[in-house]
Amino acid sequence: MARKATIRDVSGAANVSVTTISRYLNGSIRLPAETRRRIDEALSTLRYTPNPLARSLSRGRSDTIGLVIPDISNPFFAQLAASVEAAAVARGYGVLLCVTLNHVERELDYIRRIESKHFDGVLFSTNHPDDGRLLDALKDVPSFVLVDEDISGSDMPGVFAENHAGVYAATRHIIEAGHRKIAMLSGPRALMSAEERRQGFREAVAAAGPGCETVAVYDCAYTVEAGEAAAEELLDQHPETTAVFTGSDELFLGMLKTLRRRGIRIGTDLSVVTCDDVEPLALFEPPITSLRQDLPMMGREALDMLIGEITRKPLPRRHIRVPMDLVLRESVRPPRRRKRLVR
Amino acid sequence: MARKATIRDVSGAANVSVTTISRYLNGSIRLPAETRRRIDEALSTLRYTPNPLARSLSRGRSDTIGLVIPDISNPFFAQLAASVEAAAVARGYGVLLCVTLNHVERELDYIRRIESKHFDGVLFSTNHPDDGRLLDALKDVPSFVLVDEDISGSDMPGVFAENHAGVYAATRHIIEAGHRKIAMLSGPRALMSAEERRQGFREAVAAAGPGCETVAVYDCAYTVEAGEAAAEELLDQHPETTAVFTGSDELFLGMLKTLRRRGIRIGTDLSVVTCDDVEPLALFEPPITSLRQDLPMMGREALDMLIGEITRKPLPRRHIRVPMDLVLRESVRPPRRRKRLVR
DNA sequence: CTGAAAGCGCTTACAG
């Protein structure tokens, strides 16, 4: 394979300076038709494509953002990534995928790459409570936007779900179906999303008046296993429960395993609403009512906010909340009379 | 925020040449303890981090690969991306996420970025039949590895699933359960994966002898909608069918919608095996038997092969086949006697 | 062993 053509080669072939070539390519110049023809010809015979690395170094920006997420194999983050990627490409940015598996070292490493100019900016999604190291590393970090989850104590700009209002509405829905003994499988303590959802849940139950009761709230990691275990505990210790709100699709999936094992039927025996709606919940039997995250909007808003930060034209609002939609399906039904959840 | 420190600043602060700093940082030099101390001190007081862009330009490589996939919100590709990313990070490479939505223009654009040195190499996954443009663009393209799907007519190195053997085994499994009227919802014609799976299916049925019959094979796009429509047609025109093999999870999900609508129960009324196993099939009712893709292995092998290409130490085999595993669950049962699939 | 200098391939302020 021949050596790759550089702008210098084009300059020689077209008999104009590299300056002119560069300007022509970047549209900052108008040239006589004849010159244009010569350049175009040189461009195509040499099959010239600019070296983006050199361009970035010279311009002082990489036109690349880092998308930092815990796990791309998790459908929630995969869908978020898809919306971010689409928005980024539309705005002329590439997306470097940075998977952390929630390892703080990796998170810190990716934050540093903003300073080192590897990224123009970072969209940052973390899924574990911060021990202070993230907060610390974020001092003076520019061009940084949080997505989905906050870092406790930070005032970085961010785009989050309307957790409180969403879960409040979902819980209302459960209550309106007639349920009075309701439980929640919630996310980890110290995560903003979990905290807000927990709050929304508790307030909705409290607002329903005396007869209505929060049977239990479990703090779980956002994993299938945690949901499975919490459901076991719930059914053992609170068989009077008639409805459950799960704080994520994984928690729901985990609970479902437990319900299957015990022969408990969703809808008829136990009503359920889950948060996220990234799994094919409409195709479960019965279809599962869920509090859907608007990931396309979250991705778009986050990218816009980040571009605002990068270009130093910050959006008017540093914190955006994306509404959640309650998608009504068939997993919530009126509670059965005096029948308890026993094996 | 102060201007970012460069290697030159470090050189000044530590009172050694930039050459030495560079060599020290890259481990290609042994220095007296005292010098080391001075450098380390300068490094940390200046909070120096190398500019990866400059390094890449200078070295002529970016330590970044492009991962080209049709759609990251598709769990199949999300899981593939997760394994690739993990392998890449372990080998010191970053991964630039390149989503094409199967648009040829985007695919071509990303291929060009290898030449322009933006990527050291590309892992390429395409999902639509090539009209010749891809094949054409691939001439002389170095450091390129196909994943999951071939490009017809190309001899690029690649990592693919053991489609034929996998589907043959899955179909055998259906036949051994007693089915004699079997259908397939297959992927698009002209896609290697679909073609090989179709072949495996047909051969297994043929090998079962006269009584056993391929009722129908539908060529579908790999989408839920296509699966839904094909299932409608199948049930209308071939009500004698007792078992179906679906060529992807989306096709299965689509068929499931149709079955639901018609009140046909999987397992008891119609036996099913699907290919992929990226959806939570174990949690469906009944749990769905599937031909699982070993995506972790596929990602790892593909990355190793790509690194071989990049470093010009190609692996001994240019084409690797990853085995598929039949995961036995409960969606295949013996056919019911003389009962037909009617509404 | 160490460092000055050239080079990676662009962009752009500056001078003509």
Add this chain to the structure above:
DNA sequence: CTGAAAGCGCTTACAG
């Protein structure tokens, strides 16, 4: 309007 030259921040062949 056009181009020579400096500069982006590194690496490394080369000379001392």
